[in-house]
Amino acid sequence: MLDNVSFANPEFFWLLSLLPLALLWYFFRRKQQVASLKISSIKGFTANSILPKLRPVLFALRLLALAAIIVAMARPQTEDISTRTKTTKGIDIVMAIDVSSSMLARDLKPNRLSALKEVAADFIRERPNDRIGLVAYAGEGYTKTPITSDKSIxxxxxxxxxxxxxxxxxxxxMGLATAVNRLKESKAISKVIILLTDGVNNSGFIEPQTAAELAIEFGIKVYTIGLGTNGNALSPIAYNSDGSYRYGMRQVEIDEDLLNNIAKTTGGKYFRATDNEKLEAIYDEINKLEKTEIEEFKYYRYEEKFRPWVLLAGALLVMEWILRNTLFRSFI
Incomplete structure (x- = not known):
């Protein structure tokens, strides 16, 4: 009867502490509740009825009725909760990823590109309410996927x-300009580009500063990430005869001034990732900086369950009255 039931006024359960006191009162006063007759001997009387011994049943019925009334006063009720969520601030994000040969360097494990893809995948999964697109660039840039809410794509x-x-x-x-082109028509309240590179600008016909000015014009914030350890990194330097890469130590060159300037002028932030852990921490920080506001509405519907307890108390009292005035009438 009490499964999935809560109580609106549980303070009334303190009244149950009166029931043991009532039991004590009945125990000490039970002999004074019936008339007594003193005689010299009871040899001429035979007692064949067990009804006098069952007389405490009447008091037990009253106690049970009182307990049921107390439970009813506590107002048992079931609660049905329905939830509706509303996204009040949508964010459109484009991730611009450097796919040049230096991204195969092994200063991150197993290499820069693989480490990035693993961390970026976690970032995408943690943005269920945002639209995300991908841009890949090396000597030129192209849209891998336009902004979409379908995370599987x-x-x-x-x-x-x-x-x-x-x-x-x-x-x-080129990579930044391509990402801006994907976001310029967006109607989202917040538009963000996450630009990652491990080198310096040495290709393309669009200057990074020009692309940054386009981002400012369309109200797009750019977070930039410089990927690579400090000093030298084990990177592809040539091909072997079988077509595989030959690795050797190569100086890590990242134009941090450029990346910092792009981020600062567009209202974003520049990060430097020198290992897997720092790269993961950077995406976690961006995830916290760019939060989608979710408004949740909860609707509560309560169904009162005190009536069965009131009916039970009434039935017990009626039963006690009937027994008192029928079976136990001669003993009360």
Whole structure:
């Protein structure tokens, strides 16, 4: 009867502490509740009825009725909750990813590109209410997937990003301009680009500063990430005869001044990721900085359950009255 039931006025349960006191009162006063007759001997009397011994049943019925009334006063009720969520601030995000040959460097494990794809996938999964698109760039840039709310499409496109799909080079301006082009028609309240590179701008016909000015014009915020350890990194330097890469130590060159300037002028922030842990921490920080506001509405419907307890108390009292005036009438 009490499954999934809450009580609106549980303070009334303190009244149950009166029931043990009533039991004590009945125990000490039970002999004074009936008339007594003193005689010299009871040899001429025979007692064949057990009804006098069952007389405490009447008091037990009253106690049970009182307990049921107390439960009813506590107002048992069931609660049905329905929830509706409303996204009050949508964010459109484009991730611009450098796929030049230097992204195969092994200073991150197993390499920069693989580490980035793993962290970026987690970031995408944690943005269920936002639209996300992907841009890949090397010597030039292209849209891998336009902004969409279908995360399975974005995650599938992210897995397909590999080195060799574009001419080698690092066209930061092209990558940023392509991402701006994907967001310029967006009606979202907040528009964000996450631009990642591990090099310096050495390709393309659009200067990074020009692309940054376009981002400012369309109200787009740019977070920039410089990827790569400090000093030298084990990177591809040539091809072996079998077509595989030959690795060697190569100086890490990242134009941090440029990345910092792009982020600062567009209202974003520049980060430097020198290992897997820092890269993951950077995406976590961006995730916290760019929060989608979710408004949740909860509707409560209560169904009162005190009536069965009132009816039970009434039935017990009626039963006690009937027994008192029928079976136990001669003993009361």
């Amino acid at each position: 974005v995650l599938g496109a992210l897995r397909e990003i590999t080195y060799g799909q574009l001419n080698d080079g690092t066209a930061i301006g």
